[in-house]
Amino acid sequence: xxxxxRRFLANxxxxxxxxxxxxxxxRAALGAEEPIKVGSLHDLAGPLGATGQPMVDxxxxxxxxxxxxxxxxxxxxxxxxxxxxxxxxxxSQYAQELALKDKVAVVQGGITSASREAIxxxxxxxxxxxxxxxxxxxxxxxRDIFCTGTTPAQTVEKLVPYAMKKWGKKAYIIAADYNYGxxxxxxxxxxxxxxxxxxxxxxxxxxDVTNFGSTISKIQAAKPDLVLSALVGGNHTxxxxxxxxxxxxKEIGIASTxxxxxxxxxxxxxxxxxxxxxxYGYFEELTTPASTAYVAKLHSKFKDIPYISELAACTYEGxxxxxxxxxxxxxxxxxxxxxxxxxGMSFDGPSGKVTIDHQTHHATRNAFLAEVKNxxxxxxxxxxxxxxxxxxxxxxxxxxxxxxxxxVVDVRGH
Amino acid sequence: MDLAAIIALNILNGIGSLVLLxxxxxxxxxxxxxxxxxxxxxxxxxxxxxxxTTNAGxxxxxxxxxxxxxxxxxxxxxxxxxIIRFLYGRMVDTMLATWGLSLFIxxxxxxxFGNTANGVPAPLGSFSVGDYRASxxxxxxxxxxxxxxxxxxxxxxxxxxxxxxxxxxxxxxxASALGISPPRIYMxxxxxxxxxxxxxxxxxxxISGIIPVMGAAYIAKAFITxxxxxxxxxxxxxxxxTLFGLINQVATFGTTPVFGEVxxxxxxxxxxxxxxxxxxxxxxxxxx
Numbered sequence: 001x002x003x004x005x006r007r008f009l010a011n012x013x014x015x016x017x018x019x020x021x022x023x024x025x026x027r028a029a030l031g032a033e034e035p036i037k038v039g040s041l042h043d044l045a046g047p048l049g050a051t052g053q054p055m056v057d058x059x060x061x062x063x064x065x066x067x068x069x070x071x072x073x074x075x076x077x078x079x080x081x082x083x084x085x086x087x088x089x090x091x092s093q094y095a096q097e098l099a100l101k102d103k104v105a106v107v108q109g110g111i112t113s114a115s116r117e118a119i120x121x122x123x124x125x126x127x128x129x130x131x132x133x134x135x136x137x138x139x140x141x142x143r144d145i146f147c148t149g150t151t152p153a154q155t156v157e158k159l160v161p162y163a164m165k166k167w168g169k170k171a172y173i174i175a176a177d178y179n180y181g182x183x184x185x186x187x188x189x190x191x192x193x194x195x196x197x198x199x200x201x202x203x204x205x206x207x208d209v210t211n212f213g214s215t216i217s218k219i220q221a222a223k224p225d226l227v228l229s230a231l232v233g234g235n236h237t238x239x240x241x242x243x244x245x246x247x248x249x250k251e252i253g254i255a256s257t258x259x260x261x262x263x264x265x266x267x268x269x270x271x272x273x274x275x276x277x278x279x280y281g282y283f284e285e286l287t288t289p290a291s292t293a294y295v296a297k298l299h300s301k302f303k304d305i306p307y308i309s310e311l312a313a314c315t316y317e318g319x320x321x322x323x324x325x326x327x328x329x330x331x332x333x334x335x336x337x338x339x340x341x342x343x344g345m346s347f348d349g350p351s352g353k354v355t356i357d358h359q360t361h362h363a364t365r366n367a368f369l370a371e372v373k374n375x376x377x378x379x380x381x382x383x384x385x386x387x388x389x390x391x392x393x394x395x396x397x398x399x400x401x402x403x404x405x406x407x408v409v410d411v412r413g414h
Numbered sequence: 415m416d417l418a419a420i421i422a423l424n425i426l427n428g429i430g431s432l433v434l435l436x437x438x439x440x441x442x443x444x445x446x447x448x449x450x451x452x453x454x455x456x457x458x459x460x461x462x463x464x465x466x467t468t469n470a471g472x473x474x475x476x477x478x479x480x481x482x483x484x485x486x487x488x489x490x491x492x493x494x495x496x497i498i499r500f501l502y503g504r505m506v507d508t509m510l511a512t513w514g515l516s517l518f519i520x521x522x523x524x525x526x527f528g529n530t531a532n533g534v535p536a537p538l539g540s541f542s543v544g545d546y547r548a549s550x551x552x553x554x555x556x557x558x559x560x561x562x563x564x565x566x567x568x569x570x571x572x573x574x575x576x577x578x579x580x581x582x583x584x585x586x587x588x589a590s591a592l593g594i595s596p597p598r599i600y601m602x603x604x605x606x607x608x609x610x611x612x613x614x615x616x617x618x619x620x621i622s623g624i625i626p627v628m629g630a631a632y633i634a635k636a637f638i639t640x641x642x643x644x645x646x647x648x649x650x651x652x653x654x655x656t657l658f659g660l661i662n663q664v665a666t667f668g669t670t671p672v673f674g675e676v677x678x679x680x681x682x683x684x685x686x687x688x689x690x691x692x693x694x695x696x697x698x699x700x701x702x
Contacts, residue, residue: 045521047627084629177672204673207629210622213424214666220546221417235626241533242622245549247540267624269535285567303539306530316433365584 035078036071036332038063038319039098039110039117046086048111048234051262054312055133056402057302059108063321064301072326088118095119099126105332108133108324112232113180117406120145125405129334133318135169135261135281135310137183138362138388139407141395146341146356148318148363150281150310152187153390155367156257158277158383160228162192162369163255166277169197173385174215174239175230176258177204180302183408184230189392192228200224205236212239216246222365229256237264244272253277254346263306267374282313282351283377286368294350302309310351317349317363318325321356353385360395362388416544421667423543427552429659430559434638435632435652438563438611443640444647445583449509450496452516453636454629456608460486460615462523463625468534474620475537479558482616485608488606491523504599516629521624536620537660551620556618562610567648568604570702577691579603638682644692649701653693658682 019281040059063079065414080102082094091110095107096103100374101123104127110116116132123144130145132257138151164171170190175181189199200222205216219227231239240259241247255277265273284295284307292318298305322337325345329336352366369381394407439453450456460482467477497515501508518590538550570576582589582599622628639658643650661681666674689696 045524047625047630049524049627050625053529140696177561203671206675208634209671209675210618210628210631211428211662213427213548214421214663215671217420217424217546217548220420223545234623234628235631236534237623238621241536241623242549245540245551245621246535247547261532266530267533269533269682272535304528306528352536406617 005196009282033075035076035325036073037078037080037101037102038103038322039102039104039107039109040079040081041084041091041094041098041107041115042081042361043086043111043115044083047235048086049232050306052083053312054305054308055109055304055315056296057298058308058312058316059319061298061301062316062323062389064135065297066323071334072323073330073386081169084109088115091118092122095122096126099123099128104128105326105334106131106337108322111135111311112178113137113176113183116140117179124134127334129322129337130301130324131201131318132313133211133311135257135314136389137180138209139183139394141360141391141396141397141403141405141407143338143361143401143403145359146318146321146363147391148321148356148365149314149356149390150367150386151362151390152184152191152257153388154281154365154383154386155279156184156187157191158367158369158381159255159257159277160188161380162279162351163226163253163277164192164195164197164230166226167253169195170200170223171197171228172219172222172224172226173198173228174219175202175204176232176236177206178232181205181230181232185228186408188230188257190219206233207233208235210238212233213240215239216242219252220248224252226253229254230258231256232258237267239336240264240272240276244269249274260372260377261309261311265372265377266307268375270375271373273372273375277369278370278372278377279305279367280310281365281367282310283368283370283379284308285370285379286351288350290348290352291350314363317347317351317354317365319359320347320349321354321363322347329330330400348402355385357392359398360388360391361397362391364388415475416546420546420548421545422457423548423552424658426556426669428653428663430556431618432635432639432655432659433563433651434555434561434614436529436643437566438607438609438614439636440640440643440647440651441566442604442607443608444643444645444650445579445599445607446502448502448604449505449512450607451509451512451633452493452519453611454631454633455516455519456490456629456634457488457615457618458523458626458629459489459519460612460613461619461622461624462527462531463612464616464619465531465534466467466527466611467490469532474534478616479613482587483613486612486615487605488610489600493604493608494604499597499600519563520626520629525628529625531624533622533624534620536601545583555617555621557588558613563648563652567702570647575602583653631657635678640680641684642688642692646694646696646698646701649698650692650694653698657685657693 084090137147175185325340329340342358355364367383370377370379463482463485466479474681536551586596639654643654662678
């Protein structure tokens, strides 16, 4: 019998599938446990690709560590990662796949607030436990989600007074034009006014703005003592370049809630990033043993990993908080794990001790303030065990467990 | 007075940026009727070439003014030979092919260089106008944009190649009958369009965020400028860039950056409703 090309392809396809599938078959035959699936939704391509990479790398590291130590509840853990390619539509689509097709025990993921708000209802509807590990504007009040990243009360509250003390009382806010930037600018305004300062103007920028010439002139016309930035993404890094090129870097200070979260100090020239202030839940430069061990493990596993920021560290800690809760609950059942987390579950991670707050489903964690020096963050201040006070002021899931909305801070003018 | 000077500089800078962004596209679209959706990626490749050769020790001016256009021009010729030449006259197919090409280039660059690239700072420093500071580089950008316009004009208007190219675009069969090889002219024209885009990318590199997807931020504005400009490559690009640059910068300064962007797009919609053939469909007709 002559073998046609088509038949040959069909045969090889079948046999290679069989080959791939065989370990699972053997395992099933031996009665070994099915793996526990952990879902991950992170952008690895597109404008947010550089942001998602270290987050996924952290998850891979954590899962490998866990499996090397014997897995969870005697079962191996399997990571199911979908690359959402910086597209909100893919977030919704893959969220449904994770919940319905893969039937994962937990999902770690979502980067922008927009992506979180796209997938949060999906996981609510399909009863899937969800961890959001990115720092964000705060205020999400929903018993079906755990937010482990920092919120403004933990970081912006420290950053704004520090920057004002250093540079002066008059601030100019520039922020990205979506929910994160809009809400964060309100927090900046609140903390600035509470510390006796004033906001000269607040400007928002669509994410594809690349020419900041007129804005830079506007800022100069307003004569602020400092600029507070919540600019987001690769296009917006152009601001720091044009700001430095105009010779303003040395004249007006910049404090940012987003700068350096991804790779800005690495991408920009030393002169363009020098002296920028930032406050986050973690910096790669932290010298605690837990931090250096974590950074060393990531670097040895992933040679090309970009800067390891709070995003990566909180993802790692978010995963382990879930692991600890599963161990305590003795099950991956969503309700049982949620209850275990609500007992004040804590984990000692790279950033220090992280504790889940029952009232808000956010995390009490350490915060740090740092300044860019020669393309590296130099940590200036440590704030131990900061509770998520912003969300706590508006959200109480103990008394009102069925709450399901995102509160926005109410800023009183003066 | 200082304020007027600085606003004028910003407006010229906005116009210059739009000219740089769209001139390469205008050549390829205006002369060859090829809708090149990989235009943003040509700009990105120009920026990457400048960034990487400068970081490797090359003089930044040589990198952006010589190496970037050469590299991207060569890529353009390869693209024309490999893809575009099979698709002349098939506009939709060309759009699909170049869109695929743009995704491929983004993927390739991401795979090779990752999502993080070390940028280059803008050279030359800054100067003061009264209370305001601005960078010398913004003036350089305006000068380069103007010089590029003049150079393209001179080539198209006064050289034999320019004459032959224009003739081929108007009537390829007649040009062919007169002993000219249209495929070669197409190849050269596409290559020149790509080279101009590469130069523009190189010039924009020191004031941009360098990421593989940076082209996406430029392509919409480039297309709007070229389409609103209409049939004449240079007069159209200049007229549309001037109009949109002015509106965008004035609106940004006077109101907010969000409204600045909105104003640009609204003016483009109104303009195309009033002048479906673009500005040069009504004014400056028949100019280059």
